Amino acid sequence: MEQLGIHAPSLLVYIVNFLLLLTVLYFFGYKRILKMMDERAQRIRDGLGAADKAREDADKSQGEIKDQLMVARQEAQQLLAQARVMADRYREEEQDKTRQKSEEFLAQARADIERERDLAINQVQQQFAGLAIMAAGKIIDRSLDEETHRGLIHEVLLESGRLEEMP
Numbered sequence: 001m002e003q004l005g006i007h008a009p010s011l012l013v014y015i016v017n018f019l020l021l022l023t024v025l026y027f028f029g030y031k032r033i034l035k036m037m038d039e040r041a042q043r044i045r046d047g048l049g050a051a052d053k054a055r056e057d058a059d060k061s062q063g064e065i066k067d068q069l070m071v072a073r074q075e076a077q078q079l080l081a082q083a084r085v086m087a088d089r090y091r092e093e094e095q096d097k098t099r100q101k102s103e104e105f106l107a108q109a110r111a112d113i114e115r116e117r118d119l120a121i122n123q124v125q126q127q128f129a130g131l132a133i134m135a136a137g138k139i140i141d142r143s144l145d146e147e148t149h150r151g152l153i154h155e156v157l158l159e160s161g162r163l164e165e166m167p
Contacts, residue, residue, distance in 0.1 A: 129153045
């Protein structure tokens with residue numbers, strides 16, 4: 001082997017030294033290095049697990065937020081619908097009140113007009129009665145008392161159907 005450039009006793013010393021170094025490294029360094037690598041691998045696994053959990057939590061939170069947003073939108077739409085219904089009801093009530101007030105005003109105005117008309121008719125009838133008494137007194141040329149004349153005129157008017165009731 002010496003022809004190949006390999007010296008056997010040196011090779012044996014190299015192999016023994018290598019095995020001794022390997023044994024020393026195994027007992028003192030290899031376990032520590034493996035332990036550190038296992039710890040690092042575990043930290044990486046824990047970090048990936050935490051990241052996955054955080055992503056799941058974020059997705060879950062985002063889903064919950066979307067659900068809450070949808071519920072809030074539905075509630076807002078319900079509130080708007082209720083507000084519209086209440087506004088319509090209020091408008092209808094106000095229209096009814098206005099209509100009722102206008103009807104009351106018209107009824108009052110009609111009653112006032114009726115009262116004024118009746119008063120005017122009564123005044124005309126009284127003036128007519130007075131004129132009729134004067135005319136009858138002049139025609140007959142005698143004087144009847146005014147109460148008797150009124151009674152006669154009242155009877156004539158009742159018979160003709162023009163006067164229903166005279167005060």
